[in-house]
Amino acid sequence: MEAYIEKLNQLIAIKKNKGNKITKKEREEFLSAWGELIVAENGFSETVERYFYEGFVFAGAKPFVQWVLLSEDKFSAINSLFKGHFFGKDTPTSFRVLVSTLAQLIISNPTEKNLICPVIENIPSVSKTKENKTLVDGHKVILKYFISELNSSSLFPVLSELNIKPTVIRSFVEVFEVMINRLDLTSLSTKDAQKVVAINKWLHPDNEVEKAEKAELIVSQDSQNVVKERSEEVLNQVEQNPPRHFYNPYDQLISMLNETISLSRGLRDESKSTEKKCTVLQEAVSNFQREIEVLNNQLKTSKQREASLEKQLIDRGTQISGLSLQVKSLEDEIQKLTEVLEAKDQEIDQRTQMMDALSRDRTKQADEQMHRLASDLKVEYRDFHDAETLTMDCDLGENMREQLKNVFSILSKVGISLD
Amino acid sequence: MPANLNNYYGIDFGTTTSAVVGYMVMDHKPEQFFYGDDEGRPLPSVVAINKTTGEITTGREAWNKKMELSETCEYFSSVKSVLDRDTRTTIAGREWTPVDIAAELFKTLKTSVKERTGNDLSIATVAIPIGFSPEKRDKLRSAAAKAGITISSFVSEPTAAFFANYEELRSSPIVAVFDWGGGTLDVSILKNENGRISELATAGSNIAGDYIDNKIAQRIHAKIARKKGIELAFSDMPSSAQDLMLVRSERAKRALGDDDTATISINNYGPFGACRELLDYDWFADIVEPEVSMAVDCLKKAIEQSGVGLANIDRIVMVGGSSNLRPLIERMDSIYGEKLFFPDETMWNVGQGAARLAMTPGDYYSNQSIGIILSDNSFFALLSPDTPLTNWNMECHFGIVDTNEEARFVFGGSSDIEESPARFKSLSVPAYRFLQEQIILRAFVDENMVFKVIAGSTMRPREYRRVWDYSQLKCYYKLPEMRVEL
Structure with a gap:
C-alpha cells in the first residue's frame, strides 16, 4: 500500500478516536497525503473523493479547491465534485461540502470568477431535506465552514455578474438568508458579526442601507415602536426618494485602500496556498525520489544478480556441453564396444558351433568305425547264427575256420593286432 | 568382425548311392564333412516301405537286407531314373510317387547332417547326370523341397567331379570323367578353357x-x-x-x-x-571281362564322339566305387597309362565338387544361338552364344504385317531346332490385326535351364498368351575364381 494512503487511513483513524480535535500538524499531513493521492490517481477519482469526504473535518474543502485552482481545466475540476460518487447521497454532508467550497473559492478569489457558479447553483438543492424542509443545522454549517473561514479581506464576487440565472441567485440568497437569520448574532464575535454584515451586503447589494439599519435596530434594541415608525418612514423615504450619493474623495481613497489591502491579502493567501501546494508537491517529489532511489537500488541489485546468474548459467552451459560431449563420446564408445561384444559373442557362438561340429564329427567317425566293424562282423555272425543248430561236419567246420579267419582279418583291418 | 561362419552343401544324388559333402567355412578356412550312412559311406539310394505298417527303411539298412525286405516291403532302388514317371503306388493306405520316395532319401541325408554336425541342411547345390531332363530337375526340386531343402543350382556330375579335382586338372584342356558307380556308368569328355567347362561328348550304361x-x-x-x-x-x-x-x-x-x-x-x-x-x-x-570291356568301349566311344582323339585327352578321372575294379584298372592302365587319375575320395568326389561350387558358384552360359526367323527370312537372335543365363530375359515388341488372325513365330538358331518339325519350332499367337496392335514376346531361361518364350497380343487378355519352350539348351559352365583356399 502506498505511504499516503496509509497516512490518510492513519489520520482518519486518529480523528475517529480523538473526536474533532484536529491539530495543525495533522491538518497539514492530511493536505499533503491527499495531495499526493490526487496526483497519483490523476484526478478526483472515487478513492480520492472517498478520502475527501472521510477527511473533510481536517481541512474542509480546502484541498479540493487547491487542486481545482491548480488544474489546467478548472471548470472540469470543479464539476468533478458534482459528478462524484458521494455527492448528493447525504444532503447535510453535501451542503457542508458546498458551503466550505464556496468559502474557499471566495477566499482564493480566482481569476475565473465563474468557477463559483456551479457551487452557488447547487447549494439550494442540498440545503433542504427530502421533505423539502430547510436543514435544521444549516446555520451552524454556515457559521463553521463559511463565516469562520472567511477573513476580513475576502472579496465576494458580485452575484449579478456571474453566469447564473437570477432565479437561481434568488434561491441561493434565500437559503443563505434563512440560514443566517437563524444565527444568534449576539453570540457571535465581533469579527464574525462584521462578516455577517459583509455577507448580507453581498447577498443584497441593493439594500445595504436598509439592512444596515435593520442590523442597527437589532443591536440597539430601542423602543420597538419608535424604531418601527422611524424605520417605516425611512423606508418610505427611500422608496419615494432614493438616497443621494455625495462625492467624498476620502471615501474613494479608503475604498481604494481597502481594495488594495484586500488584493494584497488575497495575494498573500494565494502565495501561502501556492507555498503549501509546493510543499505538498515537493514532499511528493521527495517521496518519489526516495522510491526511485529504492527502486534503482533494487534494480541495481537485480542486475548484479542477473549478471551473476547469467555467468553461472554460461558456466553451467559450458559444463553441460562438455559433459554432453563426454556422454556422447562414452555412448559412442559403449556402442562400439557393444558392437564388438556382439561380434565377439557371435564369433564365440560360431566358433562354438564349429567346435561342436568338429567334436560331433570325430565322435561320429568313431561311431562309424564301430558301425563298420559291426556291419562287417554282422555278416559273419548271421552266418554263424544260421549254423548254430546244424550238425557239425567237415564242410561246416572248414567254413567256420574260414569265418574265424575273416573275423580276425576284419579285426586286424581296424587296428586290433592279435600277433 | 565376427568369424563369419558359413555352411555350404553339395549333394550327389546318385542312382545307387547318395552323399552330402559339406564345408563349414570360418575365417576363410573350410572344414570338410562327409555325410552318408552310419558306416561313413555314401548312403545307398534305396527305400523300403513296409506293406503293412508303412514303416520306412532307407540307406544301408535297407540295402543290407535287400532280399529280406523285398518280401515284406515295397523296395525302391534307382529312384532317380524314374523321377519323371507319373506312377503312383499305394502302400499301407498311402499313395507314393517317385518324388515322395526321393524325398525320403533327402530326409535321410538331412538327418545325417543334423546328427553329424548339428547343422541344418536347407540349401544345396545338387549334381545331376548329363542329359538329366528338365522334368526330372523339376521333380528333384520338389523332392528336395519336401525334405526342407532348397536346390540353389544344379551342376552336372562330371563338372562337379572335375571341379573337385581342379587343382590337379586345371592345366588339362581336355578331360574325360569316368564315373562308374553302383548303378550307372557315366563318361563325359570335358573341355576346359580357363575354367569354362563345356561337354564335348557323353556316353553311359546302366551296367555297374x-x-x-x-x-x-x-x-x-x-x-x-x-x-x-x-x-x-x-x-x-x-x-x-x-x-x-x-x-x-x-x-x-x-x-x-x-x-x-x-x-x-x-x-x-x-x-x-x-x-x-x-x-x-x-x-x-x-x-567281369564283358562289363570291363563295355566300360572301356564306352569311354572310347565318348572320345570318338568328342572328335578330339585319344592323343588330345589329357587326363581320365576315375570316380565311382566300381572304378576301383582291378580288371578295369589293369585294362585302362594298359590303354591310357599315365593319363589315369584316381582322386582320393572317389565315392565322395561328385559331392565334393558340388559343395565347392556351392561355396564359390560359377555360372551357366549359353553355348548356342536361339532366335526368330523373320518374314524376310532374316534371323533375329534372342539368345546369343556366351550369354550368362542367370536371371537372363529379353522382351521384344513385334507388329503384324499381314492379314492373318495370328502372329506366327518360327524359331531357329541351331540345327536341332531348325531340323525339327514345324509344329515344334513355331509358336502361333492369336491377334486382331489392328493397326496399333503389338505382340510382346518375352524370352527367359528358367531355373531348370529350359529356354522359354511367352508371347501375347497387347489387345488380348492373358489367356491368349502362348508359350514355347526348348529344353535342349546347350550351355557351358564357367568355373568361379577360387576365393577359398581348399
Whole structure:
C-alpha cells in the first residue's frame, strides 16, 4: 500500500478516536497525503473523493479547491465534485461540502470568477431535506465552514455578474438568508458579526442601507415602536426618494485602500496556498525520489544478480556441453564396444558351433568305425547264427575256420593286432 | 568382425548311392564333412516301405537286407531314373510317387547332417547326370523341397567331379570323367578353357557295380549247385540266403582288388547247407571281362564322339566305387597309362565338387544361338552364344504385317531346332490385326535351364498368351575364381 494512503487511513483513524480535535500538524499531513493521492490517481477519482469526504473535518474543502485552482481545466475540476460518487447521497454532508467550497473559492478569489457558479447553483438543492424542509443545522454549517473561514479581506464576487440565472441567485440568497437569520448574532464575535454584515451586503447589494439599519435596530434594541415608525418612514423615504450619493474623495481613497489591502491579502493567501501546494508537491517529489532511489537500488541489485546468474548459467552451459560431449563420446564408445561384444559373442557362438561340429564329427567317425566293424562282423555272425543248430561236419567246420579267419582279418583291418 | 561362419552343401544324388559333402567355412578356412550312412559311406539310394505298417527303411539298412525286405516291403532302388514317371503306388493306405520316395532319401541325408554336425541342411547345390531332363530337375526340386531343402543350382556330375579335382586338372584342356558307380556308368569328355567347362561328348550304361555283384553271386551259386548236384535257381533261394550271397560276393570282389584269391563261405545256404567256394583272380577277371570291356568301349566311344582323339585327352578321372575294379584298372592302365587319375575320395568326389561350387558358384552360359526367323527370312537372335543365363530375359515388341488372325513365330538358331518339325519350332499367337496392335514376346531361361518364350497380343487378355519352350539348351559352365583356399 502506498505511504499516503496509509497516512490518510492513519489520520482518519486518529480523528475517529480523538473526536474533532484536529491539530495543525495533522491538518497539514492530511493536505499533503491527499495531495499526493490526487496526483497519483490523476484526478478526483472515487478513492480520492472517498478520502475527501472521510477527511473533510481536517481541512474542509480546502484541498479540493487547491487542486481545482491548480488544474489546467478548472471548470472540469470543479464539476468533478458534482459528478462524484458521494455527492448528493447525504444532503447535510453535501451542503457542508458546498458551503466550505464556496468559502474557499471566495477566499482564493480566482481569476475565473465563474468557477463559483456551479457551487452557488447547487447549494439550494442540498440545503433542504427530502421533505423539502430547510436543514435544521444549516446555520451552524454556515457559521463553521463559511463565516469562520472567511477573513476580513475576502472579496465576494458580485452575484449579478456571474453566469447564473437570477432565479437561481434568488434561491441561493434565500437559503443563505434563512440560514443566517437563524444565527444568534449576539453570540457571535465581533469579527464574525462584521462578516455577517459583509455577507448580507453581498447577498443584497441593493439594500445595504436598509439592512444596515435593520442590523442597527437589532443591536440597539430601542423602543420597538419608535424604531418601527422611524424605520417605516425611512423606508418610505427611500422608496419615494432614493438616497443621494455625495462625492467624498476620502471615501474613494479608503475604498481604494481597502481594495488594495484586500488584493494584497488575497495575494498573500494565494502565495501561502501556492507555498503549501509546493510543499505538498515537493514532499511528493521527495517521496518519489526516495522510491526511485529504492527502486534503482533494487534494480541495481537485480542486475548484479542477473549478471551473476547469467555467468553461472554460461558456466553451467559450458559444463553441460562438455559433459554432453563426454556422454556422447562414452555412448559412442559403449556402442562400439557393444558392437564388438556382439561380434565377439557371435564369433564365440560360431566358433562354438564349429567346435561342436568338429567334436560331433570325430565322435561320429568313431561311431562309424564301430558301425563298420559291426556291419562287417554282422555278416559273419548271421552266418554263424544260421549254423548254430546244424550238425557239425567237415564242410561246416572248414567254413567256420574260414569265418574265424575273416573275423580276425576284419579285426586286424581296424587296428586290433592279435600277433 | 565376427568369424563369419558359413555352411555350404553339395549333394550327389546318385542312382545307387547318395552323399552330402559339406564345408563349414570360418575365417576363410573350410572344414570338410562327409555325410552318408552310419558306416561313413555314401548312403545307398534305396527305400523300403513296409506293406503293412508303412514303416520306412532307407540307406544301408535297407540295402543290407535287400532280399529280406523285398518280401515284406515295397523296395525302391534307382529312384532317380524314374523321377519323371507319373506312377503312383499305394502302400499301407498311402499313395507314393517317385518324388515322395526321393524325398525320403533327402530326409535321410538331412538327418545325417543334423546328427553329424548339428547343422541344418536347407540349401544345396545338387549334381545331376548329363542329359538329366528338365522334368526330372523339376521333380528333384520338389523332392528336395519336401525334405526342407532348397536346390540353389544344379551342376552336372562330371563338372562337379572335375571341379573337385581342379587343382590337379586345371592345366588339362581336355578331360574325360569316368564315373562308374553302383548303378550307372557315366563318361563325359570335358573341355576346359580357363575354367569354362563345356561337354564335348557323353556316353553311359546302366551296367555297374550292383550288376557285377549280382553276376558274381549267380556264378558262385551256379558253381555250388553244380558241386552239390541240386538244381535250384538263385532267384528261388530264400531271400536271406540271397542277401548273404550278395554281401559275400561284394566282399569277394573287393578282396580280389588286392589279393589273388578270395573265399566265399556260407554255413547255411538254404538246401545246399554249408558251402564254400574259392575264387581266384583269373576266374573273376574272366567273369567281369564283358562289363570291363563295355566300360572301356564306352569311354572310347565318348572320345570318338568328342572328335578330339585319344592323343588330345589329357587326363581320365576315375570316380565311382566300381572304378576301383582291378580288371578295369589293369585294362585302362594298359590303354591310357599315365593319363589315369584316381582322386582320393572317389565315392565322395561328385559331392565334393558340388559343395565347392556351392561355396564359390560359377555360372551357366549359353553355348548356342536361339532366335526368330523373320518374314524376310532374316534371323533375329534372342539368345546369343556366351550369354550368362542367370536371371537372363529379353522382351521384344513385334507388329503384324499381314492379314492373318495370328502372329506366327518360327524359331531357329541351331540345327536341332531348325531340323525339327514345324509344329515344334513355331509358336502361333492369336491377334486382331489392328493397326496399333503389338505382340510382346518375352524370352527367359528358367531355373531348370529350359529356354522359354511367352508371347501375347497387347489387345488380348492373358489367356491368349502362348508359350514355347526348348529344353535342349546347350550351355557351358564357367568355373568361379577360387576365393577359398581348399
